[in-house]
Amino acid sequence: AQSVTQLGSHVSVSEGALVLLRCNYSSSVPPYLFWYVQYPNQGLQLLLKYTTGATLVKGINGFEAEFKKSETSFHLTKPSAHMSDAAEYFCAVRSNTPLVFGKGTRLSVIA
Amino acid sequence: NAGVTQTPKFQVLKTGQSMTLQCAQDMNHNSMYWYRQDPGMGLRLIYYSASEGTTDKGEVPNGYNVSRLNKREFSLRLESAAPSQTSVYFCASSDPDRVGFYSNQPQHFGDGTRLSIL
Numbered sequence: 001a002q003s004v005t006q007l008g009s010h011v012s013v014s015e016g017a018l019v020l021l022r023c024n025y026s027s028s029v030p031p032y033l034f035w036y037v038q039y040p041n042q043g044l045q046l047l048l049k050y051t052t053g054a055t056l057v058k059g060i061n062g063f064e065a066e067f068k069k070s071e072t073s074f075h076l077t078k079p080s081a082h083m084s085d086a087a088e089y090f091c092a093v094r095s096n097t098p099l100v101f102g103k104g105t106r107l108s109v110i111a
Numbered sequence: 112n113a114g115v116t117q118t119p120k121f122q123v124l125k126t127g128q129s130m131t132l133q134c135a136q137d138m139n140h141n142s143m144y145w146y147r148q149d150p151g152m153g154l155r156l157i158y159y160s161a162s163e164g165t166t167d168k169g170e171v172p173n174g175y176n177v178s179r180l181n182k183r184e185f186s187l188r189l190e191s192a193a194p195s196q197t198s199v200y201f202c203a204s205s206d207p208d209r210v211g212f213y214s215n216q217p218q219h220f221g222d223g224t225r226l227s228i229l
Contacts, residue, residue: 041222043223044154094214
């Protein structure tokens with residue numbers, strides 16, 4: 001079975017500061033990993049995904065994530081937070097069962 | 112481009128009433144999904160349809176039924192609504208798995224149906 005753990009249900013950062021959202025996964029087979037973002041009253045949008053190959057993945061809006069197999073992690077980062085980054089972020093894992101989501105991390109950006 | 116369209120966007124029901132949530136996608140995807148989103152719980156899979164003519168239970172199927180009407184449409188039915196089914200429901204679609212390989216394609220989501228059951 002696969003599972004996802006997102007550390008921190010709520011993260012606050014100052015505008016211009018580093019954003020780090022943590023995601024750890026478990027999977028019995030090589031996984032595909034995804035980060036989605038959800039803005040208020042909207043559905044989920046894909047930020048980025050890791051399938052194979054390069055372990056540092058770049059996504060939209062300046063976000064990136066690094067797949068670390070030895071740590072079973074896929075943390076999401078952005079060098080400089082913007083007010084428009086305030087949203088809820090979901091990490092998800094896919095292997096031989098349907099996509100499984102973490103519980104989400106709400107990001108607040110303080111001016 | 113419409114993508115995934117869900118109707119209605121909001122609904123209030125009384126306990127015991129029935130209702131069908133509609134979902135349609137225009138991306139020619141074979142696979143479709145229904146999730147519910149509750150505070151602090153993330154998204155939990157209710158049912159999915161890997162391809163037209165097939166449906167399978169997800170993590171939380173009790174109290175729900177689904178119909179894959181055709182390749183575009185996948186509906187979710189609550190036969191006798193309960194307050195515990197108050198939630199935001201999301202439909203999604205994606206390319207399917209191939210035999211022996213699981214898909215690395217992302218799911219595309221609708222904007223959700225906000226359902227309250229009194």
